[in-house]
Amino acid sequence: MADVVPVPPSHLTSVALGKTYRNGANCVEVLQGVNLELRKGEFLSIIGQSGSGKSTLLHLLGLLDSPDIGEVRLDGKRIDHLPAKTRDDLRNRVFGFVFQFYHLLPELNLIENVLSPLMIRYSTWEYWKRRHELKEKASDLLVRVGLGHRMKHKPNQVSGGELQRAAIARSLITEPEVLLADEPTGNLDVDTGKGIIELLNQLNDEQQLSIVMVTHDESIARRAQRIVRLSHGQIECLREKVA
Amino acid sequence: MYKFLICQRYLRTRFIALASVISVMLGVATMIVVNSVMSGFSGQMQERIHGLLADVVVESHSLDGVADADLQIRLAREVAGGYIEAITPTVEVYGMLNFNFAGQWITKPITLIGIDPAGKAKVGPLRDFLDSYHSIYKNGKLVRKSLRKPNEVPNWNLSPEAMEYRRDKIDRQKWYQEQLAALDREEAEKREEGSASESENKTEIQTVAAEQPSETVIDGVPVSEPVGDISEPAGDELPASPFMNPFDNNAPQKKEETDPYALMDGRIYVGIGLISYPYKDPETGEMKTMMMARPGDDVRISTVTAGRPPEHAPYLATIVDVFKSGMTEYDSNLVFCNLEELQKVRGMISPVTGKKAITSLHIKLKDPDQSQLVVEHLKSVFPSDQFSVRTWEQKQGPLLAAVEIESAILNVLLFLIIAVAGFGILAIFYMIVVEKTRDIGILKSLGASSSGIMSIFLSYGLALGVVGSGAGVVLGLLFVHYINEIEEVLTYLTGRKVFDETIYYFPEIPTLVQPSMIISVALGAMLIAVLASIFPARRAASMHPVVSLRRE
Numbered sequence: 001m002a003d004v005v006p007v008p009p010s011h012l013t014s015v016a017l018g019k020t021y022r023n024g025a026n027c028v029e030v031l032q033g034v035n036l037e038l039r040k041g042e043f044l045s046i047i048g049q050s051g052s053g054k055s056t057l058l059h060l061l062g063l064l065d066s067p068d069i070g071e072v073r074l075d076g077k078r079i080d081h082l083p084a085k086t087r088d089d090l091r092n093r094v095f096g097f098v099f100q101f102y103h104l105l106p107e108l109n110l111i112e113n114v115l116s117p118l119m120i121r122y123s124t125w126e127y128w129k130r131r132h133e134l135k136e137k138a139s140d141l142l143v144r145v146g147l148g149h150r151m152k153h154k155p156n157q158v159s160g161g162e163l164q165r166a167a168i169a170r171s172l173i174t175e176p177e178v179l180l181a182d183e184p185t186g187n188l189d190v191d192t193g194k195g196i197i198e199l200l201n202q203l204n205d206e207q208q209l210s211i212v213m214v215t216h217d218e219s220i221a222r223r224a225q226r227i228v229r230l231s232h233g234q235i236e237c238l239r240e241k242v243a
Numbered sequence: 244m245y246k247f248l249i250c251q252r253y254l255r256t257r258f259i260a261l262a263s264v265i266s267v268m269l270g271v272a273t274m275i276v277v278n279s280v281m282s283g284f285s286g287q288m289q290e291r292i293h294g295l296l297a298d299v300v301v302e303s304h305s306l307d308g309v310a311d312a313d314l315q316i317r318l319a320r321e322v323a324g325g326y327i328e329a330i331t332p333t334v335e336v337y338g339m340l341n342f343n344f345a346g347q348w349i350t351k352p353i354t355l356i357g358i359d360p361a362g363k364a365k366v367g368p369l370r371d372f373l374d375s376y377h378s379i380y381k382n383g384k385l386v387r388k389s390l391r392k393p394n395e396v397p398n399w400n401l402s403p404e405a406m407e408y409r410r411d412k413i414d415r416q417k418w419y420q421e422q423l424a425a426l427d428r429e430e431a432e433k434r435e436e437g438s439a440s441e442s443e444n445k446t447e448i449q450t451v452a453a454e455q456p457s458e459t460v461i462d463g464v465p466v467s468e469p470v471g472d473i474s475e476p477a478g479d480e481l482p483a484s485p486f487m488n489p490f491d492n493n494a495p496q497k498k499e500e501t502d503p504y505a506l507m508d509g510r511i512y513v514g515i516g517l518i519s520y521p522y523k524d525p526e527t528g529e530m531k532t533m534m535m536a537r538p539g540d541d542v543r544i545s546t547v548t549a550g551r552p553p554e555h556a557p558y559l560a561t562i563v564d565v566f567k568s569g570m571t572e573y574d575s576n577l578v579f580c581n582l583e584e585l586q587k588v589r590g591m592i593s594p595v596t597g598k599k600a601i602t603s604l605h606i607k608l609k610d611p612d613q614s615q616l617v618v619e620h621l622k623s624v625f626p627s628d629q630f631s632v633r634t635w636e637q638k639q640g641p642l643l644a645a646v647e648i649e650s651a652i653l654n655v656l657l658f659l660i661i662a663v664a665g666f667g668i669l670a671i672f673y674m675i676v677v678e679k680t681r682d683i684g685i686l687k688s689l690g691a692s693s694s695g696i697m698s699i700f701l702s703y704g705l706a707l708g709v710v711g712s713g714a715g716v717v718l719g720l721l722f723v724h725y726i727n728e729i730e731e732v733l734t735y736l737t738g739r740k741v742f743d744e745t746i747y748y749f750p751e752i753p754t755l756v757q758p759s760m761i762i763s764v765a766l767g768a769m770l771i772a773v774l775a776s777i778f779p780a781r782r783a784a785s786m787h788p789v790v791s792l793r794r795e
């Protein structure tokens with residue numbers, strides 16, 4: 001498919017991204033000039049050994065952290081140097097995050113967790129006015145990820161796979177442009193993991209959602225359109241998926 | 244929006260937060276209770292000081308006073324008549340009180356205030372301070388009914404009960420003396436020695452306050468040479484001697500000429516602290532008051548004449564009533580006496596014109612709020628080189644200021660309780676922030692701003708403060724409302740009277756709830772809660788999302 005149609009415009013790119021962690025005297029050069037390009041509607045997976053800096057790269061792409069050098073660009077515009085408020089807003093509107101450990105808020109039930117990005121986006125008054133519409137949207141999403149019967153459950157009452165589905169629902173409720181998934185299957189058994197990947201594939205197909213998925217599992221990575229390997233702080237090997 | 248939801252969830256799920264709510268609540272409740280009781284007491288105290296004095300007091304600097312009471316009153320009425328409701332002249336002077344108790348002579352320094360009780364009752368609620376107008380309750384039960392009707396104008400006559408006591412006592416004394424006289428006669432017949440010691444033993448059993456021989460000496464002769472001479476050196480023993488001799492044969496004879504039970508010319512209302520002392524009942528362990536003298540007894544009063552040089556002026560007086568304001572400063576210092584007798588004894592009545600000198604005027608105003616204005620008016624006729632014209636607050640300024648300082652210090656100390664609660668909040672919040680590190684990272688990854696994270700914890704602190712101080716206000720007000728019931732329970736549990744009405748002269752614990760105090764205490768507590776949460780909230784806000792997200 002990808003080789004027939006003209007190459008879509010790049011969506012999220014990193015230019016010579018470098019990140020070094022300093023701990024007193026010893027410093028770890030995790031990323032040393034990472035150039036990565038994510039095209040619109042692409043499902044990209046990053047593989048690499050544990051500790052190779054995959055999560056670091058993803059955090060930089062998602063503006064959770066700022067690079068020491070290099071740039072992150074969204075639709076060609078640099079975004080990593082923007083003021084904190086704007087970056088907060090971009091995180092809320094443009095990016096969706098899915099983490100290895102699900103990272104749902106334990107005090108909120110699943111539907112509230114799904115709604116939380118919208119609670120952050122809207123003022124109390126606005127949220128109150130639109131609460132029915134928003135709740136409906138959230139429950140639709142939960143139904144879509146197969147959790148229609150779990151909406152009022154607290155995170156500690158459901159299984160890992162269900163948590164990850166809820167986390168995906170949460171990342172989708174803001175209708176993001178890019179989904180950043182950090183080892184979404186890392187904590188799940190193989191079958192459940194496959195289910196999650198299928199869900200991501202579906203989203204990618206149906207909504208043309210751009211996805212960056214980090215994993216250390218090559219069999220999982222193979223489900224993406226394109227795989228890159230991160231090693232020694234650089235994008236080392238590029239492999240286009242042959243459908 | 245998320246701030247409130249999360250804040251509310253944290254409140255509901257963190258029971259540790261309840262601890263800080265409770266500490267805030269207790270602090271607020273304590274402050275409200277203590278302040279209410281303190282202002283209740285101090286309000287009562289001010290009322291008493293006010294009642295004892297008058298709205299405005301004009302005093303001469305000299306103890307000799309100024310001549311012509313009527314003129315002074317007229318002057319005062321001329322310049323401020325429109326404001327004045329009543330004026331009463333008084334003479335205030337220092338003196339000494341002697342009386343015999345259990346064979347010992349008690350001597351106390353006093354401030355002697357000559358008043359006209361009817362006039363004094365018009366400028367202040369004199370009745371409220373006199374024991375015989377009160378019923379006495381103990382543990383809620385009536386022990387003694389009031390001895391006078393509430394509408395009886397205060398006067399210098401004994402209540403019927405006191406009169407009965409006096410008759411009894413005098414009869415008993417007479418009987419003793421007759422016995423002794425008979426014994427003397429027998430002994431004289433037998434010509435034997437040694438009976439003196441026996442009779443001394445007997446006098447020790449019976450309390451004899453004052454005896455008649457001195458009366459004849461002093462009465463009518465204000466400056467009594469013989470007594471004055473002996474009493475000048477070393478206080479107790481020497482002046483006592485003329486009263487101590489119950490064997491003087493002149494005494495009964497003199498009495499028989501007139502009414503044997505007649506009161507002395509001097510009449511006094513004596514402060515309770517001067518004639519009583521508290522002691523612990525060895526059987527029950529209860530605190531009781533031992534009366535060393537009571538209405539109907541005679542005492543000796545010494546003061547100085549208004550002459551130059553001032554001379555010693557002793558005279559005898561009958562206790563007509565016991566005066567109890569609940570203020571130690573007054574109760575163990577003040578003796579009210581009949582004005583005319585004091586003026587006579589002190590030689591303040593001009594032999595030529597018959598005009599009487601006074602040292603001060605007590606003035607009651609129609610509107611007590613105008614006292615400052617009236618003081619200004621009065622100063623024009625009472626020059627400051629001779630007089631001081633003051634409102635009662637000014638006159639008692641140091642005492643009132645002391646109470647104010649006391650309550651301010653107490654408030655500071657109590658506020659420290661809430662500050663301690665504040666540190667509790669700080670510690671607990673800090674803990675919660677650490678515990679919630681991951682959640683903070685999640686919220687940030689979802690787009691929450693640092694200020695948004697901060698406001699979660701600030702509103703959490705505010706919520707704790709609001710809930711805590713709200714509950715504290717309710718608890719405090721309930722406590723104040725039921726304070727007397729609580730006191731009863733405490734008394735029952737401990738077996739000791741917590742609030743002894745015989746000491747304070749209040750039937751109940753006085754309380755005064757000031758809304759402004761409650762509001763400021765509640766706001767203060769909320770402020771402290773918010774302040775205490777600033778530090779943890781800032782820490783939460785500055786937390787790097789990535790660090791927290793890496794954790795499982």
Ligand SMILES: Nc1ncnc2c1ncn2[C@@H]1O[C@H](COP(=O)(O)OP(=O)(O)O)[C@@H](O)[C@H]1O
Pocket residue numbers: 021022023028030048049050051052053054055056057790
């Ligand atoms: N805050 C930090 N301080 C110091 N070193 C860090 C920090 N975070 C990550 N690292 C190091 O950076 C490297 C890359 O980590 P990470 O991006 O999590 O790798 P991966 O996700 O590929 O396992 C690791 O060696 C890790 O120890």
Ligand SMILES: [Mg+2]
Pocket residue numbers: 054055056182
């Ligand atoms: Mg990782």
